[in-house]
Structure formats: structure tokens, C-alpha cells
Amino acid sequence: METHTQFPQDSDERGGDAREPVPVDHGCVQLLDPDGVRQEDALYDLFVADLGHAELLALYEDMVVTRRIDTEATALQRQGEIGLWPPSLGQEAAQVGSARVLRRGDFVFTSYREQAVAYCRGVELDQLMAMWRGTALSGWDPFAVGMATPAVIIGAQTLHATGYAMGCQRDGSDAVAVAYFGDGATSQGDVNEALVLAASFQAPVVFFCQNNQYAISEPVGLQAQRPIADRAPGFGVPSMRVDGNDVLAVTAAMRIAVDRARSGGGPTFIEAVTYRMGPHTTSDDPTRYRDESEVVSWRAKDPIARLERLLESEGALDETARAHVASVADAAAARVRAGCLALPAPDPLSLFDEVYATAHPGLERQREEYRSYLAMFDGGAR
Amino acid sequence: MTMLTLSKAINAGLHHALADDDRVLLLGEDIGRLGGVFRVTDGLQAEFGADRVVDMPLAESAIIGAAIGLAFRGFRPVCEIQFDGFIYPGFDQIVAQLAKLHYRTKGAVRMPVTIRVPYGGGIGAVEHHSESPEAYFAHTAGLRVVTCSDPQDAHTMIRQAIACDDPVLFFEPKRRYWTKGEVLDDLPADPLAFTRARTVRAGTDATLVAYGPLVQTALEAAEAAADEGVDLEVIDLRSLAPLDVDAIAASVEKTGRLVITHEAQRSGGIGAELAASITERCFDLLEEAPVRVTGFDTPYPASALEDHFLPDLDRILDGVDRALGRRSSASAAGRAEARPVTGGEGRR
Numbered sequence: 001m002e003t004h005t006q007f008p009q010d011s012d013e014r015g016g017d018a019r020e021p022v023p024v025d026h027g028c029v030q031l032l033d034p035d036g037v038r039q040e041d042a043l044y045d046l047f048v049a050d051l052g053h054a055e056l057l058a059l060y061e062d063m064v065v066t067r068r069i070d071t072e073a074t075a076l077q078r079q080g081e082i083g084l085w086p087p088s089l090g091q092e093a094a095q096v097g098s099a100r101v102l103r104r105g106d107f108v109f110t111s112y113r114e115q116a117v118a119y120c121r122g123v124e125l126d127q128l129m130a131m132w133r134g135t136a137l138s139g140w141d142p143f144a145v146g147m148a149t150p151a152v153i154i155g156a157q158t159l160h161a162t163g164y165a166m167g168c169q170r171d172g173s174d175a176v177a178v179a180y181f182g183d184g185a186t187s188q189g190d191v192n193e194a195l196v197l198a199a200s201f202q203a204p205v206v207f208f209c210q211n212n213q214y215a216i217s218e219p220v221g222l223q224a225q226r227p228i229a230d231r232a233p234g235f236g237v238p239s240m241r242v243d244g245n246d247v248l249a250v251t252a253a254m255r256i257a258v259d260r261a262r263s264g265g266g267p268t269f270i271e272a273v274t275y276r277m278g279p280h281t282t283s284d285d286p287t288r289y290r291d292e293s294e295v296v297s298w299r300a301k302d303p304i305a306r307l308e309r310l311l312e313s314e315g316a317l318d319e320t321a322r323a324h325v326a327s328v329a330d331a332a333a334a335r336v337r338a339g340c341l342a343l344p345a346p347d348p349l350s351l352f353d354e355v356y357a358t359a360h361p362g363l364e365r366q367r368e369e370y371r372s373y374l375a376m377f378d379g380g381a382r
Numbered sequence: 383m384t385m386l387t388l389s390k391a392i393n394a395g396l397h398h399a400l401a402d403d404d405r406v407l408l409l410g411e412d413i414g415r416l417g418g419v420f421r422v423t424d425g426l427q428a429e430f431g432a433d434r435v436v437d438m439p440l441a442e443s444a445i446i447g448a449a450i451g452l453a454f455r456g457f458r459p460v461c462e463i464q465f466d467g468f469i470y471p472g473f474d475q476i477v478a479q480l481a482k483l484h485y486r487t488k489g490a491v492r493m494p495v496t497i498r499v500p501y502g503g504g505i506g507a508v509e510h511h512s513e514s515p516e517a518y519f520a521h522t523a524g525l526r527v528v529t530c531s532d533p534q535d536a537h538t539m540i541r542q543a544i545a546c547d548d549p550v551l552f553f554e555p556k557r558r559y560w561t562k563g564e565v566l567d568d569l570p571a572d573p574l575a576f577t578r579a580r581t582v583r584a585g586t587d588a589t590l591v592a593y594g595p596l597v598q599t600a601l602e603a604a605e606a607a608a609d610e611g612v613d614l615e616v617i618d619l620r621s622l623a624p625l626d627v628d629a630i631a632a633s634v635e636k637t638g639r640l641v642i643t644h645e646a647q648r649s650g651g652i653g654a655e656l657a658a659s660i661t662e663r664c665f666d667l668l669e670e671a672p673v674r675v676t677g678f679d680t681p682y683p684a685s686a687l688e689d690h691f692l693p694d695l696d697r698i699l700d701g702v703d704r705a706l707g708r709r710s711s712a713s714a715a716g717r718a719e720a721r722p723v724t725g726g727e728g729r730r
Contacts, residue, residue: 107454137482141490148454149486153478159444160479163451163459170407170433171455189471193444200439354489355523357547358574362624363523 036309126339184215467510
């Protein structure tokens with residue numbers, strides 16, 4: 001499913017030295033404003049100077065496609081085909097912009113809302129749906145795509161990413177690990193422990209916090225009285241705060257962080273300031289805890305619309321390109337739907353599979369007991 | 383053959399594991415330069431380096447969580463939790479992540495992580511330093527929970543635990559760290575030998591099951607009982623999850639009576655699980671209900687009281703009396719009318 005060539009093999013063509021400290025003033029870096037107008041930034045511009053129209057169109061396509069996947073999955077939930085869906089509507093730039101910086105050999109540890117990251121890593125769309133349709137706890141082989149299965153307990157994965165990064169160090173590899181998590185997770189002990197650990201060992205890990213303003217109903221102010229990016233320097237981890245709805249700013253920040261990790265410069269924390277335009281999950285009613293006016297104000301900062309405006313203003317998004325992107329998106333949506341509906345119901349006895357890597361007599365006995373029980377219903381034995 | 387203390391036997395086992403497989407790493411607090419608060423990792427960092435024997439920040443969740451990430455990368459981490467009562471900050475990573483990742487990924491991700499936990503009482507320690515939390519982990523699918531009782535088993539079992547592709551909670555009986563015994567380096571051919579119960583004393587009158595620190599106490603109780611003509615079979619469980627029910631059932635088939643002893647609190651404990659399993663399997667072979675001799679359902683007490691909390695030789699023999707249908711303090715307290723004496727007068 002790799003439609004683009006965005007796993008860069010090296011970054012030599014870009015200027016700047018990633019090991020240089022990034023200024024920690026924590027204004028929100030923005031390279032593309034909501035009207036689609038490029039904003040200058042002497043440092044960050046260096047890291048996206050190589051992005052031409054083809055690359056921007058590829059990012060645009062990924063964002064449109066992942067939003068279409070999200071819409072289709074939400075529809076499937078409304079139609080009763082999946083039990084739950086956590087929409088990523090509005091977070092496409094944060095996820096696509098960061099994930100497309102990575103190489104195949106890097107490894108990503110996410111929470112459960114990173115469908116766009118999963119898409120960029122090459123997770124098959126039926127596999128993406130298996131968890132939500134309840135046919136599996138997770139659908140894909142982590143090693144096939146370089147992405148662990150979703151961590152539902154928020155923040156736990158930041159430690160896994162740090163440990164993985166420590167393994168990369170020991171292997172002498174330049175692979176990096178990335179932990180994706182939300183603003184709510186930053187209140188968890190695990191995220192704080194991961195920052196301590198990563199700083200202590202200068203592990204090649206990127207902490208990518210999508211501050212989408214809400215932890216279910218709780219506004220970010222309940223998690224953080226200061227910009228979340230402010231915390232990391234206190235742990236000895238340099239940080240950046242970027243407009244998470246600006247795919248250019250996200251890409252630049254992620255390239256800085258990943259280059260630093262790859263070249264032995266240690267961990268980096270990125271706070272991507274974005275907005276969860278939909279509910280927490282399809283079970284949620286966000287009208288109980290936020291005003292429509294707030295949603296409207298964020299809709300004006302839509303990550304896809306602003307890139308569209310830039311591309312239009314530069315004459316790079318004509319009808320042909322638009323039609324192509326729409327057809328890719330529709331095809332992805334069709335794969336989501338067909339793949340989801342075709343997911344086989346698991347064999348009841350697969351319940352007992354793969355609990356252990358090696359034989360467990362007690363569990364085997366339970367499997368046999370249940371097999372015998374089920375057999376009673378064959379041939380009218382009931 | 384070498385005479386080693388139990389702690390040195392584990393040290394030697396860790397040494398083998400580090401030397402045999404460069405993907406084995408040790409992670410823990412104070413395990414490097416200090417060699418661990420019980421010196422179990424003494425000298426290992428000096429020999430294998432700080433990248434292999436890693437002094438970690440004081441963060442249990444980070445120790446386990448990082449081990450999970452390292453296992454994703456193909457390493458075989460061995461974590462040390464400094465004391466039993468310190469494992470709770472790492473609980474989520476153990477039961478919600480480590481235990482489930484193999485199942486969650488349909489076997490794609492192996493989690494060969496060993497977690498060493500010095501556990502149990504009897505050393506006069508302060509709060510949080512004498513607990514027996516094994517049942518929490520035995521209750522969790524996906525984990526193996528084992529415990530050793532003598533230097534030879536400690537040496538062999540830690541090596542087998544590290545070689546095992548499943549996550550293993552390895553409970554070390556800290557009050558037996560200084561017990562000496564002969565240690566051979568040979569490994570059994572069966573890689574799962576460390577998960578099977580072993581008979582440490584053959585007998586015919588009742589089956590006495592113990593594990594970890596109480597195996598020695600159980601053997602002493604068996605010697606005392608023998609003086610009175612009661613022949614106890616003593617079994618060291620070794621594995622608390624899974625339980626080797628087959629081995630216990632085979633013994634109960636012979637003896638018809640079952641006593642289980644552990645330091646941990648009684649309710650919901652390993653003894654409860656074993657009693658239920660044996661009752662299901664061997665109901666018509668049992669002459670009496672299975673008996674548990676355990677810690678009480680209190681927090682681990684101040685050290686001045688721990689001799690009352692911990693099962694000792696006399697409490698175990700009292701339990702044996704009950705299993706034999708004899709009069710005993712517990713049966714007198716628990717029943718309006720004492721059972722008829724079937725095996726002669728009580729000992730005391």
C-alpha cells in the first residue's frame with residue numbers, strides 16, 4: 001500500500017544540523033496558516049525546503065484518504081458493523097506529517113486513534129478494522145509494518161518505545177522509535193517515567209504528543225497548566241511546539257527530532273497542537289462538554305483545507321489531481337468496507353491460541369473441555 | 383559440583399545466561415555497581431558492562447515497560463524488582479501489557495521477559511519488604527509464575543526462565559538467600575522442567591505441598607511428623623502458574639490427604655486454587671477436605687508479629703492433624719463438635 005516514496009533514506013539534502021538545540025520558546029511554530037499562506041521560519045523552513053508540489057500533493061492525498069477512511073469507519077459503526085470507532089477527524093496533519101518522515105525500519109508505538117499513522121505504515125485496511133469489529137484484539141503483525149498494536153491504556157506505549165530505542169542503541173542501528181500519545185496521557189506516570197528513562201540513556205526516541213484539547217470530556221487545562229512541551233526540557237528532553245494542523249510544521253519538527261535521534265542526539269518531545277473535531281469515540285456526546293462555537297473556530301483551522309488552499313494558489317491542484325485523490329480515497333473507503341465485512345468470525349477454539357509461546361497444560365485442558373462441550377451441540381446431542 | 387548460597391546460585395545462573403546469549407540484559411535498581419541490595423547481581427556489571435547490566439532509574443513501570451520495548455527489538459530482558467512490595471508500580475505494565483502482547487498479536491510478538499522478585503518474610507524487615515504478591519500474577523493469563531526453594535533449583539530455574547519465550551515472574555525466597563547447597567551446572571533436557579512440581583520427600587500418609595521459602599519448613603515438619611509415625615510426602619510446587627495439578631493429583635491418589643502451605647494471605651491464594659483443582663479432580667479419593675496453612679488475611683505485619691503471621695513447623699503440623707482427621711486447635715475453634723479422633727491422640 002506504499003503509494004509514496006516518503007521513507008527518506010537520508011537527509012543530506014536538507015540544511016541544518018539536527019543536533020543543534022532547538023530554541024525552547026514554545027511559541028507554536030506555524031509554516032502554513034489557516035488561509036493556506038506560507039509563513040516564514042528561519043529554522044524550520046530548512047527542514048521542508050525540499051518539499052515540492054509532488055511531495056505536498058502526496059501529503060494532501062494521504063490526509064484526504066485517511067479522512068475518508070475515518071468517515072467510512074464512522075459510517076460502519078453507525079450501521080452496526082463495528083462496535084466502536086475513535087475518529088481522527090482533524091488530526092490528519094499531525095499524524096500524516098509525522099508518520100511520513102519515518103523509514104520502514106523505524107518502529108512506532110501508538111495509542112488507539114492513530115489510524116492515519118497506521119495507514120502510512122502500511123497496515124492493511126481490513127486489519128485496521130479487526131480490532132473495532134471485535135474479530136481480533138489487533139489485526140496486524142507489528143514487524144511487518146514497524147508499528148506495534150494499539151495501546152488502549154494511555155501512555156503505556158511511551159515506555160515500550162523508549163525500551164525499543166534502547167535496543168536500537170545496543171544494536172548500533174540508526175533506527176528510531178516513536179511514541180504517539182495524547183494530552184491526557186501526559187498526566188500518566190508512564191509518560192513521565194519514559195521521559196526520565198529516555199533522557200538518562202539518551203535513547204533515540206521521539207515523543208509525539210497530539211494535544212487534541214480533550215481527554216474524552218476533560219479539557220487539556222485539567223492535564224496541563226502550561227504548554228505540554230514546556231515539561232520535557234525539565235526532564236532534559238528538548239521539545240518543540242508546533243501547529244498540529246499544519247502538515248509542514250509537523251513535518252519539519254518531526255524531521256528535526258528523527259534526525260537528532262538517528263545521529264545519536266537523543267530523545268525529542270513534540271507537542272502538536274491540534275483538535276479532535278469529532279467525538280472521543282462513536283459512543284461519546286461531545287455536545288455535553290464543549291460549545292459548538294469552539295468546534296466552528298477549529299473547523300476554520302482545518303488541516304486539509306489549508307494545504308488545499310496553498311496548492312490551489314500555486315496552481316498545483318487541478319481537476320485531474322483532485323479527481324485522482326478522490327478516486328484513491330474512494331478506493332480506500334471501499335477497501336475498508338469490504339475488508340471489514342469480510343473479516344471472518346474467529347473459530348471459537350482460537351480463544352485458547354497463543355496465550356503462551358510454550359505449552360501450558362492447564363489451558364490445554366480447558367481447551368479440551370470446551371471442545372467437548374461444543375461437540376455436544378453437533379448432531380442434535382443437545 | 384560447587385557449594386553455593388541460593389543468592390550465589392542465582393548469580394551464577396545469570397552469569398551463564400549473560401555469557402550464553404548476548405541478547406540477555408539485566409535491568410534493575412542498584413544492580414550494577416552495588417550488585418543488588420541482596421548482591422544477587424554482584425560482579426555482573428563489571429564483567430558484562432553497563433549496557434548489559436543496566437542500573438535503571440527508580441521507576442518500576444519504566445523497568446518493565448522498557449523491557450517490553452527491548453523484547454520487541456529481540457532482546458531477552460531480566461528485570462529485578464528490588465523488593466516484593468515495590469512491584470505494584472509496575473503492575474499495569476506486567477498484567478496489561480507484558481502478559482497480553484503475545485495473545486494480542488496472535489503470537490507475532492514474543493515477550494521473553496523474566497522478572498526477578500525477592501519475596502516473602504522472615505527477615506525482620508520494615509513494611510513493603512516482606513510481601514508475597516504471587517497470586518496477583520498467577521491470576522493473570524499469559525504469565526508464568528515460578529519460585530525456587532534451594533540453590534540447585536534457583537540456579538537451574540533462573541536459566542530456564544530466561545530461556546523461556548513466555549514472560550516469567552521469578553519469585554526468590556529472600557530468607558533462603560543464604561541457604562547453602564550443592565549446585566551443578568547441567569541443565570535438564572526438558573526446557574519446561576522449571577514449571578513442574580517435584581517430590582522432595584516421598585511419603586504415604588498425607589501430601590504436603592509447599593513452595594519457595596516454606597519448602598524447607600515443610601521438610602522440617604515432615605521430619606517431626608515422622609518421629610510420631612506420620613509419613614508425609616512433601617512436594618515443591620515450583621510453578622504457581624500453571625499449577626502442576628497432575629503431580630499433586632498423583633500424590634493425593636496415593637495419600638488421600640492434602641495440606642497446602644504458603645506465606646501469602648489465604649483468600650484467593652495459590653492454596654485456594656490448588657485445593658479447588660484437587661477437589662475437582664480427586665473428590666472421591668480424598669479422605670478429608672484439603673487443608674490450607676497460610677498467612678492470615680491481614681497486611682504483612684510489623685516484624686515483631688511476623689512469627690505469628692508466617693506458617694511455621696507447628697502450624698503446618700496442626701494442619702496435617704486436620705488433614706488426618708485428628709483433633710486440632712483449628713478444628714476445635716472451627717467446629718462446634720470436634721471430629722472423632724481417627725489417627726490416635728493429638729501430639730500436644
